Amino acid sequence: MAVLVTGGAGYIGSHTVAALLEKGEQVVVVDNLYQGHREAVLGGKLYEGDLRDEAFLSRVFEENEIDGVIHFAANSLVGESMKDPGKYYHNNVYGTLCLLEQMKKSGVSRIVFSSTAATYGEPERVPIDEYDRTVPTNAYGETKLAMENMIRWFDVAHGIRSVSLRYFNAAGAHDSGRIGEDHQPESHLIPLVLQVALGQRETISVFGEDYPTDDGTCVRDYIHVSDLADAHILALKRLRDGGGSAIYNLGSGKGYSVKQVVEVAREVTGHPIPVSMEARRAGDPAVLVASSDRARRELGWKPARERLEEIIASAWRWHSSHPHGYEN
Structure with missing residues (x-):
């Protein structure tokens, strides 16, 4: 089967x-x-x-x-x-x-x-x-x-x-290093941030800094x-x-703002990663963080890599070795 x-x-x-x-x-x-x-x-x-x-x-x-x-x-x-x-x-x-x-x-x-x-x-x-x-x-x-x-x-x-x-x-990416994230065009925050560290774009665009969050940028899980x-x-x-x-x-039950993601990426990559502030995008809620208590209880789901530093480091290993994705 x-x-x-x-x-x-x-x-x-x-x-x-x-x-x-x-x-x-x-x-x-x-x-x-x-x-x-x-x-x-x-x-x-x-x-x-x-x-x-x-x-x-x-x-x-x-x-x-x-x-x-x-x-x-x-x-x-x-x-x-x-x-x-x-x-x-x-x-x-x-x-x-x-x-x-x-x-x-x-x-x-x-x-x-x-x-x-x-x-x-x-x-x-x-x-x-x-x-x-x-x-x-x-x-x-x-x-x-x-x-x-x-x-x-x-x-x-x-x-x-x-x-x-x-x-x-x-x-993030698979531990083997054989597969990772490659979208054309890319729209996800972490790979876009890492493209700046790779020298493939000059800045990372941040859409909106007037949301009702601690630093004004969207918060995501x-x-x-x-x-x-x-x-x-x-x-x-x-x-x-x-x-x-x-x-x-x-979900992890913990959200990170766009600015926090950029800051962690700076620490992981050692690159300054300049930011360009842009207007809000249509359809973007301010905060999206999920509770996974039910999945953990009923499915026995236990995430092994919950720290943002681990997730971004994993993604960085993939993108560093595949700077042009699967077209490398």
Whole structure:
């Protein structure tokens, strides 16, 4: 029996594939390589194609005995989603519908969904827990919430049990040094900061310093990508053990401001990393920090790399040895 990982050539997906392989799992990867990288898939069977292609997806399920699905495939840029929401609904929501329909047809009844804490929008309290209201402030978060709801109704109607994992910013790289973060274009804070240290950009742009936070910049939760991979595997184990559908937050419970991230990166890299202050971006909440108490209690999730210094040092090792990503 195999685990199907959609978007498994992407950043978090590839780290999850690596973790599954380390545990002796058979892995099937589906990725259209729009944002993913063939070189990031360290093993298993890779199918290049799109979830919205019915004939392609049917072939994947026919050729493999799939035990469960871990679903990462989605567009995920907040700014882009605000400019082109249709793209996000078509790829994220319709793509997930196609996947669920194929799972129903093939009798596959377990799915772990890589959601986002952007489903909460501007939180009423911090840290956020799973029972807080979900009012997304951007189209990306809205599509992820729609995907969660669709998955829930497929459980009600067809018995496809699910675990949805909501989290914020993934960062860092695999201990082997073989895979790491490479987006084109890059939009995540930590790799952008490290590009300044590598001499690939002159400054790091900080969007807004008038938020209601200690230093005026946005506060976010950061999780090491390998800890996220472990959480997805633990969620799959819950479903294999007969557990019912559930939603879990993943987070450190501690937030770091943009200015704090820059300062830690200066310490790790030894580079001054100049800052350029810019206007706020549409759809950016001031503080996003999640409580992962439920995941720790029910899934047994124990992050191994919670310190921001460890996370950034891990990312720095990858970017230093792969200054141009997988195109090195």
